[in-house]
Amino acid sequence: DSGTTIASLRGALEAQGADDARLRVAVLIDNVSSRAKAEYWSRRIDRRKDKSWFVFPWEAVAPRATLIEDSQQVPERLG
Numbered sequence: 001d002s003g004t005t006i007a008s009l010r011g012a013l014e015a016q017g018a019d020d021a022r023l024r025v026a027v028l029i030d031n032v033s034s035r036a037k038a039e040y041w042s043r044r045i046d047r048r049k050d051k052s053w054f055v056f057p058w059e060a061v062a063p064r065a066t067l068i069e070d071s072q073q074v075p076e077r078l079g
Contacts, residue, residue: 002034002035006025006036025037027041028056031044031045
């Protein structure tokens with residue numbers, strides 16, 4: 001949502017010598033209000049207007065209580 005993961009990955013890749021001008025990022029869902037930008041996406045949303053919550057398959061392996069607890073850590077994600 002915030003772009004923190006993309007920014008961290010870009011920084012780590014640049015630290016290893018990657019050329020930022022040639023680096024491209026692909027995401028499943030692009031939040032247009034994110035501070036980090038992806039060049040490729042499957043779907044775009046504006047989280048300021050669309051509060052839909054997406055649970056990806058790799059996130060859904062946790063117990064339901066853990067998913068609920070984790071979602072409450074970032075309340076702006078909840079609709």
